[in-house]
Each structure stands twice: as structure tokens, then as C-alpha cells.
Amino acid sequence: MTPHVSTFETAEPALLELLTHIHTGKAQLPDFQRGWVWDDNHIRSLIASVSRSFPIGAVMTMAVGENVRFRPRHFEGADEAKGKQPEVLVLDGQQRLTSMYLSLFSKGPVKTQTEKKQEIFRYYYLDIAKCLDPTEDRFDAVVSIPETKKLTSDFGRRIDLDLSTREHEYEQGMYPLPAIFDPAAHMEWTNGYKLHHQHEQTKTQLIDQFNMEIWLPFQQYKVPVIRLTKETPKEAVCQVFEAVNTGGVSLSVFELLTATFASDNFHLRDDWESKKKTLYDIPALKGVDESSYLTAITLLTSYQKQQSTNSAVSCKRKDVLNLSLSEYQENSILIIKGLKDAAQLLAKEKIFDIKTIPYQTQMIPLSAICAFLGQKLQNDTIKSKIMQWYWCGVLGELYGGANETRYALDITGVLSWLNGGEIPATIRDANFSPLRLLTLQSRLSAAYKGLMALLMKKGGCDFVNGDPVDIQTYFDQAIDIHHIFPKAYCEKQKYRRELWNSVINKAPLSSRTNRVIGGYKPSTYIESIQKQEKISPDRLDEIFLSHLIDPGKIRSDDFAGFIEHRAGELLTIIEQAMGKTISGRDSEEYLREIKRIQ
Known part of the structure; x- marks a missing residue:
């Protein structure tokens, strides 16, 4: 021992x-x-x-x-x-x-x-008399005086205490504290006091x-x-x-590592700031901070070591702090490239900016995986497998807590899987309950944001202009998540909030389309779109289908039928993204809840 x-x-x-x-x-x-x-x-x-x-x-x-x-x-x-x-x-x-x-x-x-x-x-001075008076508060015996060594009042017109000369100090009995630890100065002052x-x-x-x-x-x-x-x-x-x-x-790991590298005359913060400028030119990477950046570098470094020494992969605080300057310099370049490659992958999945990224934390293993793969990332099969892992993490909601252990599991599991190994833990563990659709109410949820991205990837076109969403239209047309059956209409009909405010009744649409929808029932705004925008019924039906909406149900204002149909379609694209079957789609509990509209 x-x-x-x-x-x-x-x-x-x-x-x-x-x-x-x-x-x-x-x-x-x-x-x-x-x-x-x-x-x-x-x-x-x-x-x-x-x-x-x-x-x-x-x-x-x-x-x-x-x-x-x-x-x-x-x-x-x-x-x-x-x-x-x-x-x-x-x-x-x-x-x-x-x-x-x-x-x-x-x-x-x-x-x-x-x-x-x-x-x-x-x-600072000590008032000798007050220091020796047991009735005085010692705090009051410590005198603070301006650099002029004069205390004044009445806007400087009256001098209340003048210690500008040694004689004034003696007269007022004010001992200068800078003499307290200087034997020669102390002796000179006390002798001068007695002589005065x-x-x-x-x-x-x-x-x-x-x-x-x-x-x-x-x-x-x-x-x-x-x-x-x-x-x-x-x-x-x-x-x-x-x-x-x-x-x-609190002291961050970044600050501590900055101090460590500074001993070798390397300025980590300056290096990060210069790299951050190139990263932040890409909207999806504006959420990458110095902590996640260092963690990604450490994760990649640890995985590289495992390949040669068979050591455990880890990127916890202690591992970041043990990162050497040479390891940082070599792998920071790879991680910057990995982050940019990750952003390109996500853009193809219709995830364009920090607002639409489901889990910021998942960028850490994703960037490390991309960095390690390098040119191999151009292989279509490899990209498909990586995105299956990514969507399992998002829709299985596996990145919401402490993640350092999962980072290590994922980089080893995914890269092994790409080389013919077993399915990684994140894909194996991921599960989506059909009833979860009812509780996905806002973009605070990773699965909610993920589903909206999948709808855009599916080819969802704007109701008014018919454009599919790409990075250009996303920013130019202010694409956001909006209700299909409007909130005001649903509240008037007393529909269940769990249904009308859930992801089932949401779609990525332009701000202009949202204004046209207003608070009207679907049949009313559909008629307005067809007349004012000169869109044919057949073309509009195609657009509805691109959003997994049954044209007949929405045209007839059939809220119940719309909800049941679209929920089923959403579960299907979730299955496709995760590459696994969702159990419970035909359960009595799910069917009862999805059909109960009031």
C-alpha cells in the first residue's frame, strides 16, 4: 500500500x-x-x-x-x-x-x-492617544489622509488636520505607519517626537x-x-x-492553464482570441467558449494517447490542466478545423446558428471526432454514421447533464464503430417516447430544436413564398418556429394546450408567413394565401406535405385529425434520424392522449 x-x-x-x-x-x-x-x-x-x-x-x-x-x-x-x-x-x-x-x-x-x-x-497614520485609550474604537485610531497629507472640509476651504510636515505629525501625535517596520525610520520619528x-x-x-x-x-x-x-x-x-x-x-481552468503556459512565454488568451475570431465568423460556432475549446483539445489528445498506449480516454478538469503546451499547439489547430467541419455537417442538417444547435456540449466530441478523421470525413458512409450518432444524442436527450464521461465513450465508441466495431453507447442507449411529443413545448428542449431542424432537412417549404430552407433563406427571411393552428384560434376553441403548443403544431416558417397566418383558422389563411400570393391549391398542398401536414386535415380545420396524422409523421422521421424503431407508437396510452383534444 x-x-x-x-x-x-x-x-x-x-x-x-x-x-x-x-x-x-x-x-x-x-x-x-x-x-x-x-x-x-x-x-x-x-x-x-x-x-x-x-x-x-x-x-x-x-x-x-x-x-x-x-x-x-x-x-x-x-x-x-x-x-x-x-x-x-x-x-x-x-x-x-x-x-x-x-x-x-x-x-x-x-x-x-x-x-x-x-x-x-x-x-495611513496611528493616532497615538486614541490607540492607548481603552474607550476608543481602534478603527477610529487608524487615520486615513489624502496624498496632500491634509484633511479638509467645507469644499477644501477649511483644514481640519495637517500632517504635511514632520513637526505637524509630532504636534498632532500622528505616527506614520510606513515607519512601523523600518527600525531607522521608527527611531528617528520617536526621537524627533520626544525632542519636539x-x-x-x-x-x-x-x-x-x-x-x-x-x-x-x-x-x-x-x-x-x-x-x-x-x-x-x-x-x-x-x-x-x-x-x-x-x-x-471562481477560477476557471482556462485561467489556470493560461498561467501555466505563460511560464513558457506563451499567451494562451491571445491565441484563443485570434482563433475565436475565425470561429465566430460561422454563426453555429458562436457558442464555443474557451472551456469547451480546451475540453475538445484535451479529448482529442487523450484519444491519440489511447491509440499508442492503450490508456483510458478522459477530458476532465485534471486532464485539461495536465495538457502540455506542445499538445495544445498541435491539437488546437486540428480542433479549429474539426469545429469548422462539424459546423458544415450541421449546416447540411439545417442547423445554422447557436439558436438552433440542440446541445452546445455535443460540439465537443463532434469536433474531436471530425478533427481525428480529417480527410476521411469526406466519405458519405462515415458522415451518415456520424449523423446517426449525433441525432441519437439529440433526440435521446443524452447530453443534458455532466458529460465528460460520455465525451470519452463517444469518441472511442464512434471511431471504433466506423472501423467495424460495435454500435456506440449513445446509439444503443438512445430512446424516444412517443408521449414526449406532447411535452416538447419550447426551444429550451434539445429534442424540440432537433425536430425543427429535421423538418427543414425534410424539405419544408415556406407557406407563402414556397422556398425551401437553406442557410441563405434562414437568415434572409428570418425563419423561426411558428404555430400551424394559431394560438389565438386554438385558445378560442379550447383545445388542449399540451397539443396546440407542442412541437406537433409547430413548423419553421418565415416571419412574413407568420404575419399572414395571424390568429386565423387554417381554412381562412389558406384562402388568403391562395388569392393574394397567387399560389395554386395543388402547389400549396405540396408545401403542406413538405411539412408532413395532411392537406385535407388542415384545409378542413380538422385539428384532431391533423394532430394524430402529424404526430405519426414526426415519429417516423425521428426513427429515420436515429436509425432505430420507436416503441409504444400503438400503445393505448399514447393513442388516448394524442386523440384527446380538449
């Missing part, structure tokens, strides 16, 4: 030591960390807590090593750390440590903001008491630190960061 090895250790270094490491660059931030955002009141509250030796929470760091390499960046204000190689990276504690460093260690004004997000510059007050006994006792009760605790203040060791895997870093991140913004 392999012994358990801890991936972390704990320590309690002095705050001064942590801030010194920030200053020298020994401690830096991973590049994926967001910027410092704390406001003035947060800083004052933090200083007050430290001054009273109250805990401010643990800090988490990670040792820099070969196992996990991220591009580092120095803490805000720590300019001397530029170009230095860190020993540790701070995963949690950036806001607190930056606030401490800027207010206590750096010499310039702190760039912060008000509670209303207005940018301000501040110096001519070593008056009460003032000398006050500063001595301040040194004992305030200054010394700052020197002794310790911060609990959890140190992740060099052996900590990348996926653990990601999970830990999200668990401890108090900013409420």
Missing part, C-alpha cells in the same frame, strides 16, 4: 517576514490572480486588527517547482521585485497582504478607493507606552500560513484556490 504523503505544511512566520518577502520578490502572485481591490475602510479595519493582535486569517502559499509552473507577477507596489524569481506564490491572502504591504511597508501613497468605488490616494516636545515627561511616557503596547505587537505579529508543497498537483491547486477564494469569483 502506497503511504499517504501530505501535500501541505503549516507555519507561523512574522508579518514582517512575509512583507519582506513580498518586497524582495521571494513571495509573488500567480498571474491568474485578480488585481488588488480593497477599499479604504477595509484597509483601516485590517490595520486596526493587527494593532490589537487580532487574527486576520490564514494565508495560503505554494512552493514553486517543476510540478506546477505558473507565470508569476509581483505584488502591487513591490517594484523592486520585478524580474525576480519567486520561491513561493500566494494563492490566498492577496488582498490582506497587499493592503499590509502598501500601508505599512511602502513609502508612497496607497492607491485605493472609497466604498463607492471612487479612486483615492491615502497615507522637549522631552516633556507625559509625552515621553506616552511614546514609550505606544512602543510597548502598539509598536512591539506589530513586530511580534504572526500570520498562520498553509504551504502547499512542490508535489501538489495542478488540479488540487485549482480546487484549493476556488475553495479559499473569498472574492466570490
Whole structure:
């Protein structure tokens, strides 16, 4: 049994030591960390807590090593750390440590903001008398003053506090916090304070008491630190960061991999942005985000490895994080081509844009399959098999949950099937219940969008202009899904909503045709189309048949007959797309529900 090895250790270094490491660059931030955002009141509250030796929470760091390499960046204000190689990276504690460093260690004004997000510059002081008064709130003893070192009121006409000279600081008893960790500056200030007050006994006792009760605790203040060791895997870093991140913004795998690749001077985000421009020129690919893009690359990479090493195929978070730069660079090109090939396949299925794509997630295995096949994708038999798998995923509604396992099953299953292997799990598992037709009510359902695409593929022509739907007419004529028996008419007749609002009573039609249909019963709008558009009854009947509509039923306003007939036709094209028989078409339950119109 392999012994358990801890991936972390704990320590309690002095705050001064942590801030010194920030200053020298020994401690830096991973590049994926967001910027410092704390406001003035947060800083004052933090200083007050430290001054009273109250805990401010643990800090988490990670040792820099070969196992996990991220591009580092120095803490805000720590300019001397530029170009230095860190020993540790701070995963949690950036806001607190930056606030401490800027207010206590750096010499310039702190760039912060008000509670209303207005940018301000501040110096911080401790009011000596208030610090030593047990009745005073320590927060009020922490004084924030503008970079002019003057507090004013009445629109700047009255000066309420002037600390613009060292003598003014002595006179007001305001200790400058940047001196707290600088022994020479601290001694110079305290000696100057005593001299300014001519070593008056009460003032000398006050500063001595301040040194004992305030200054010394700052020197002794310790911060609990959890140190992740060099052996900590990348996926653990990601999970830990999200668990401890108090900013409420989760860390994406893309950001973490960006930081990893940056250590090799490769800018992942810039590369993705340039590739995204070419992808987004194709409407069907506008839903591909950086996460699905990386997952597709990882899926392809993992499958390639399986072919040579017989390892398991996987594209979970840990696998994405373990993607090497060389693997990314090689397979990102293949995946971009695979995505474009996938979009071409879908266009032939009358799926043209992000609105009509049933499952965005299914683009991941589809693009990886296309990328691996390359030129073999031109084979008609291969394309037909791929589309059978695709439609089984859509109409079987198998891509609605967590999908990484299915991605792996599908790329191995489909590619094996294309080489004479067994039918893939998605085709085997896919099932469509006839009663599902009644519950497909909106485009939120993948099967609903899929059925509309199949109707367009079947050759459904527009009622008014007679044009079949292709990519040109889809966009030019604003093709969308509309009721055949209009909503207003059906509600007036008190037909069941489950029937008239279901996919059975829907068709892909132009916006112009939808206006002609209006709220009229079919026989009325049919007569209008024939007269105004000069379409012959025979031609219009052909158009109805292209939508799997029985011309006799719609012309006679036979809603019940129309529903029963069209439901059967829809089940037939579903069977054709999935390549398998739908059971239950003749069941008593189905026939009862499909015939019950009110």
C-alpha cells in the first residue's frame, strides 16, 4: 500500500517576514490572480486588527517547482521585485497582504478607493492617544489622509488636520505607519517626537507606552500560513484556490492553464482570441467558449494517447490542466478545423446558428471526432454514421447533464464503430417516447430544436413564398418556429394546450408567413394565401406535405385529425434520424392522449 504523503505544511512566520518577502520578490502572485481591490475602510479595519493582535486569517502559499509552473507577477507596489524569481506564490491572502504591504511597508501613497468605488490616494497614520485609550474604537485610531497629507472640509476651504510636515505629525501625535517596520525610520520619528516636545515627561511616557503596547505587537505579529508543497498537483491547486477564494469569483481552468503556459512565454488568451475570431465568423460556432475549446483539445489528445498506449480516454478538469503546451499547439489547430467541419455537417442538417444547435456540449466530441478523421470525413458512409450518432444524442436527450464521461465513450465508441466495431453507447442507449411529443413545448428542449431542424432537412417549404430552407433563406427571411393552428384560434376553441403548443403544431416558417397566418383558422389563411400570393391549391398542398401536414386535415380545420396524422409523421422521421424503431407508437396510452383534444 502506497503511504499517504501530505501535500501541505503549516507555519507561523512574522508579518514582517512575509512583507519582506513580498518586497524582495521571494513571495509573488500567480498571474491568474485578480488585481488588488480593497477599499479604504477595509484597509483601516485590517490595520486596526493587527494593532490589537487580532487574527486576520490564514494565508495560503505554494512552493514553486517543476510540478506546477505558473507565470508569476509581483505584488502591487513591490517594484523592486520585478524580474525576480519567486520561491513561493500566494494563492490566498492577496488582498490582506497587499493592503499590509502598501500601508505599512511602502513609502508612497496607497492607491485605493472609497466604498463607492471612487479612486483615492491615502497615507495611513496611528493616532497615538486614541490607540492607548481603552474607550476608543481602534478603527477610529487608524487615520486615513489624502496624498496632500491634509484633511479638509467645507469644499477644501477649511483644514481640519495637517500632517504635511514632520513637526505637524509630532504636534498632532500622528505616527506614520510606513515607519512601523523600518527600525531607522521608527527611531528617528520617536526621537524627533520626544525632542519636539522637549522631552516633556507625559509625552515621553506616552511614546514609550505606544512602543510597548502598539509598536512591539506589530513586530511580534504572526500570520498562520498553509504551504502547499512542490508535489501538489495542478488540479488540487485549482480546487484549493476556488475553495479559499473569498472574492466570490471562481477560477476557471482556462485561467489556470493560461498561467501555466505563460511560464513558457506563451499567451494562451491571445491565441484563443485570434482563433475565436475565425470561429465566430460561422454563426453555429458562436457558442464555443474557451472551456469547451480546451475540453475538445484535451479529448482529442487523450484519444491519440489511447491509440499508442492503450490508456483510458478522459477530458476532465485534471486532464485539461495536465495538457502540455506542445499538445495544445498541435491539437488546437486540428480542433479549429474539426469545429469548422462539424459546423458544415450541421449546416447540411439545417442547423445554422447557436439558436438552433440542440446541445452546445455535443460540439465537443463532434469536433474531436471530425478533427481525428480529417480527410476521411469526406466519405458519405462515415458522415451518415456520424449523423446517426449525433441525432441519437439529440433526440435521446443524452447530453443534458455532466458529460465528460460520455465525451470519452463517444469518441472511442464512434471511431471504433466506423472501423467495424460495435454500435456506440449513445446509439444503443438512445430512446424516444412517443408521449414526449406532447411535452416538447419550447426551444429550451434539445429534442424540440432537433425536430425543427429535421423538418427543414425534410424539405419544408415556406407557406407563402414556397422556398425551401437553406442557410441563405434562414437568415434572409428570418425563419423561426411558428404555430400551424394559431394560438389565438386554438385558445378560442379550447383545445388542449399540451397539443396546440407542442412541437406537433409547430413548423419553421418565415416571419412574413407568420404575419399572414395571424390568429386565423387554417381554412381562412389558406384562402388568403391562395388569392393574394397567387399560389395554386395543388402547389400549396405540396408545401403542406413538405411539412408532413395532411392537406385535407388542415384545409378542413380538422385539428384532431391533423394532430394524430402529424404526430405519426414526426415519429417516423425521428426513427429515420436515429436509425432505430420507436416503441409504444400503438400503445393505448399514447393513442388516448394524442386523440384527446380538449
